[in-house]
Amino acid sequence: MVNENERVQRLMLGDVEVVRLVEWHAPFAPVSGMFPDVAAEVWKDNEDWLVPDHWEPVTGLAVLALQTWVLRSGGRTVLVDTGVGNGRERPGMEPFHQRHGDFLDLLARAGIRPEDVDVVVNTHLHADHVGWNTVDADGEWVPTFPRARYLIPAADDFHYGPSGSYGNGLQEVDRLIYEDSVAPVHRAGQSVLWDGHHRIDDHLVLESAPGHTPGSSVLRLASGTERAVFVGDLLHSPVQILDPCCNSAACLAPEQAAASRRRVLERACDERELLIPAHFGGSGVVEVRREGGGFGLGGWMTAGRG
Template identity: 80%
Template sequence: MTDEKSVVLGDVEVIRVREWHRPFAPAADLFPGVAAEVWQANEDWLAPDHWEPDSGSAVLALQTWVLRSGGRTVLVDTGVGNGRDRPGMPPFHRQEGDFLGLLAKAGVRPEDVDVVVNTHLHVDHVGWNTVDADGEWVPTFPRAQYLIPAADDFHYGPGSDRPEVDRLIYEDSIAPVHQAGQAVLWDGRHRIDEHLTLESAPGHTPGSSVLRLASGSDRAVFVGDLLHSPVQILQPGCNSSACLDPEQAAASRRRILGRAADERELLVPAHFGGSGAVEVRRGSGGFTLGPWADFGPKRTVPAPE
């Protein structure tokens, strides 16, 4: 499935490429700090895009955001990938999807991609970094620069004390990018172009990051796994069960949400279903949801002359 829809923010086109959207895991397991009453009280807008009341499951999307900025094509996160050994992770183990076909429908060929942003190095954000070429993992995007948070590369890389599945993820999806000379490690802040800037927002992983877009009067922030569900806008202190440093993750979430509200940045998480992106407002001592994004028919911003 692909939406093949876009929004245009200033001089940047944002295209959503969605592989799937479905119940993922019990909400109580994925968000242990969110009481059942919170889901129930917000059922009228959480269901069906973000929560399945009958099963109590959180509903998530797996998607990549394609940005056309300054005449270049930028991918934000690359999903799960095909044919990967992911023991103990059934939603990601030995998957076979048509991600490259979906990119093609959005008008993107592998050789067209100039920059790949991995917001962090979890399994569902790096999988299509590489493809299997006759038994060898090689970069999917042969011309691209891959921007990888240095803190995550250190945490998950060789010599680290890591679970077996994290070793496999690094070896098939990150190490080949290094070997090809296409990896760029960064820390703190990294400017991609006049419209796009990466910033560290640690906690979910040591190197978790957000990508800020500022073009003309338009603003957006692509937050990766800083949030998995819009419930976390209402309760920003509640983490997902995948956050490695819960206290730091909550602090990063509050900081990014506060800035998004104050600067009218469109919030674009990795896994929101429905419209996929939403504005944030301050209210009642916390945050509330503003308007959802309006993804219209896909159109292309002309390249600068």
Template identity: 75%
Template sequence: MTNESAQRIVLGDVEVIRVVEWQGPFAPARDIVPGSDAEAWKENENWLAPDHWDRDGDRAVVALQTWVLRSGGRTVLVDTGVGNGRERPGSPRFHHWQGDFLGRLAGAGIRPQDVDVVVNTHVHGDHVGWNTSGTDGEWVPTFPNAQYLIPAADDAHFGPDNAYGNGLREDDRLIYEDSIAPVHRAGQAVLWDGLHRIDAHLTLESAPGHTPGSSVLRLASGSDRAVFVGDLLHSPVQILRPSCNSCFCLDPEQAAASRRRILRRAADERELVVPAHFGGAGAVEVRREGDGFALGPWAAWAAAGTEERAAG
């Protein structure tokens, strides 16, 4: 797929639109998934490259993307990308980022005022950036009519009462102040924990480890199932090696346990697994293989505005 495309599938009565902010080689593969070994990448290069692995540069290929769900007459955004004009000194690639995310949303037929619900799977800068917009540091919610669902555990961990993530990274304070605090001030933030039902088809569920409040969004409509797993997975290599965390996981043991639990259920219930950062087809079914997992069919997307359902 190209960076400019918006793609769609229909799962039961829910339309899913994929809007990509950016994708490409990001960082050395085993820096992103430090527990993986070279063989895990080399043995699977026939399908990892080029969508998930830049073989020549040995770099993980990732996407920054938002999933738009049209469910029950409402428009739901799952994660909001990096955002423009942010101070991110600890993340050089995202520091003072400028992109056309809102233009890409508009190209998919989504206006900010039409969004009803924003889901932040967790509070990292590449998942909450377009929560707000503004100039000269005056940040206001980008989606003025939306309810923002923010995991309570992440709000507490990254908020001022915990010194913005225990003060370990300056970026954590900046992210909270420009992308979370303005939503609170506007009265649009809803904190949740454990389980939170959005509608008859969509349910949020805690899956901690990557961050204290990391969550997944489950979709069940008719016979179709999907799970939007946020940063539970950064690379398909982690499906084959579920004990391998990303370098960004705050509690590695808990993150690996959440990953295995979600993958087991996805395999048993034939859920389409939809991570935040997979390139290529972006979403895949998972199968049990012995004590581990194997990849099933990848999602079959259509251009936005046409009718298509996921392969399975």
């Protein structure tokens, strides 16, 4: 659904250049299953702006983007989430299983080589946020970005690592994700585990926002008068701005996720932060405003191509 010429987009926020890399933007899953708490009439009542970038009414599918945000800040290159990756075993996750995408080609189109990347941020450790952490080198998974520090939420690393949930055999796919996309980064000595807050530079700071996963996080940007917050999977659809109590089916701790979502939305309104979720289609960047006792959408920011 995204034009080939629009797969690499750029905008400036103060002194920070933001580059959007869109791997795909397409119908993904039924909204009834993905957002079980969102009433059917909410989609219909907001059809005029949800279609075509966020909802496909004929099929009832949510439309999502798979994308990475690249930040050039303080002389360094920072990647925010790394997509699905290629050649991964993801049983039960059909869109991600044995995928073969062109992420590295998109990165090259943006003028970035793997060795140019200084920092990789994994907002959390789900399959579609860590896949390009690593590449297959003659049958061995190795870090894609040989010079980068990988910032990994400690709570997620424990939960999905051998000593946490995957160690207790809860889900086979969690073990696979960790072993091919996270453990190799640890073995290479390139991982940094953090909790609470972690400052990257003068413009960028990570903050915990748990609920979707135990270590889910957001990345706040402040440069000059510009403010933005990269919220990962705190929101999957703009309808969650209208009602932040509505979680996705993938939220592990629903009440905690809703509380984190409301807190981040309130701050975005108060501090005039642009909201940049991991999977929003359209321009991917939206203003949030207060409406009555809740929230509404302001304008969408359009980035430049290439």
